[in-house]
Amino acid sequence: MNQLLLTTMLIASSATFANEEGKELHKESCIACHIIEHDDAFYTRDNSRLHNHFDLRLQVSNCVSALNINWFPDEKKSVVNHLNNEYYKFKK
Template sequence: MKLLKLLVLASCSALPAYLQAADPVKGGELVIEAQCESCHDDRYGGGDGTQIYLRSDRRVNSLAQLATQVSVCNSQLNTGWFPEDEAHVVAYLNKRYYKFR
């Protein structure tokens, strides 16, 4: 019974499958290449595009929402990222700013 409880706890805290192989370093490189923060500068209006991730009223409150938002940005900016690239970006943003499990 203890083993079952441990397995359930481990699976609840594990990253989703699409993020397990994602590389946050690669994601950071993609964010720089796409100039994401310059777009965020315009949208946030504070002169520091990274603050969009940290604001108290942010619209992203889970890994699923983060993945959706990255996909929306990919589409709007026409970056040409493949799904695995989006996963790298999600892993980067999660590690650096959001810290979701």
């Protein structure tokens, strides 16, 4: 029972850490390039080009490549997860 509780707590804390990491990376590298404010309306607007989780991953990868951001794959994944958890809510 204690091992199950410990495992559950570790998984939850690592997911929280990854989301916080994604949020910080997004703040440092993404927001600076966009002129308009990034809020719920920016990400969930009607004319969004993103319609699913694949589109979101592709967009983050395109931005990382175009801006020559040196993120590791797990950092890109953290940003995708942050954006998805915070705004898009796409199924994976």
